[in-house]
Amino acid sequence: MDQWHERKRPVCLERRYEFETYDATRDFLDKLGDHSEATQRFPDISFGRTYVNITIRPDEDAPDASLSEADRALAAEIDALFG
Template sequence: MRPNWKERARPARLEARYEFESYDALRDFLDEAAELSEREGLYPDLGFGRDYVNITIHAEEGRESLAEEQRRFARLLEAFGPTCVAA
């Protein structure tokens, strides 16, 4: 996993910020992320503007730590995301 994903302990989560060159590139990423979410059954929190998206992947309800599924999801997002910068 890229070092720019920040792991937080309370509550357990992964955070990242992706920046884009254009709104069209951002939309393409959001469409890909939506398809990935449907396929994997994992729905991160997304907050976005014209040229960035902040992503938070939370641990499952009732768990105190992240499972491999959340870490895998982050890696899959990287496969089609632009440069990830510190959140």
């Protein structure tokens, strides 16, 4: 989790993953898509040929929303997909 950046405004966790090739990027995105469908947790994703940016936001959209242990667990699960 040390490569995740926690922001206060807006509240979120962010991380960038970098890859050697487009195929490796695509494989990671496929794994992430399968994981998201299985867990029904859908982080924000942006990507290019050899990188993927992921943002995890709290489920609530309230002004006082905060990150939960489930959000941090999701980040760890995504790290495992990368590993």
